Ligand SMILES: Nc1ncnc2c1ncn2[C@@H]1O[C@H](COP(=O)(O)OP(=O)(O)O)[C@@H](O)[C@H]1O
């Protein structure tokens with residue numbers, strides 16, 4: 001039932017420098033990559049290599065020093081509802097209920113009637129398995145639940161692309177595995193493109209169609225690793241020899257990159 005999504009995102013020769021008190025910091029050196037519509041891309045790299053910077057550039061939250069970024073052939077000039085973001089830290093509004101958090105963006109734009117917006121919220125609450133929590137406040141939810149709501153909120157805006165910056169990084173290992181499976185299930189039922197940042201090798205392989213491995217700072221996409229495992233994927237995949245072999249290969253590479261910054 002997957003619909004086509006032709007929206008291609010092209011990053012071409014992008015350089016990003018930050019002006020800091022101690023001078024210019026080059027976060028990204030000339031880097032290029034193409035993300036196809038409907039693809040699940042994981043962006044893997046050591047801490048500080050520029051993953052968040054690249055993701056924020058794709059999301060239009062950060063300017064570039066050189067190069068170009070186009071979405072659907074059009075240069076990106078700022079944030080857009082076509083590219084929704086989910087961050088690691090919990091970004092829900094504590095004074096709004098779960099349902100109000102999900103409809104927040106739609107309410108701002110007065111998109112549809114309030115009844116229609118509620119229906120949208122409930123559709124996504126159902127998808128993330130939290131229908132019974134519509135009237136609860138964020139403080140009444142666990143970390144995993146909050147991130148599920150953040151995902152539902154991003155999806156409710158119906159973006160073509162979901163940009164996720166270590167969204168499961170603060171969760172315990174068991175919850176994290178469940179979240180990975182839930183995200184795959186959601187993605188498999190949609191036409192969304194996902195770009196998912198992580199420094200966890202197994203997470204990158206388990207989720208991605210392709211893993212973009214970044215070099216140490218200044219970062220660039222240095223290896224594009226296709227993930228050959230069929231979908232739908234279940235957690236047992238992680239125990240197979242093929243998975244373990246790929247995991248070892250990427251772990252070695254990541255270790256080498258990390259050691260350059262150590
Ligand atoms: N707003 C900023 N001002 C100055 N330096 C920054 C800024 N954002 C990121 N950097 C620097 O750019 C590099 C890459 O950061 P980041 O993209 O956050 O890496 P990652 O997400 O891979 O850990 C780091 O050296 C960081 O200190």
Ligand SMILES: [Mg+2]
Pocket residue numbers: 051052053
């Ligand atoms: Mg980061």
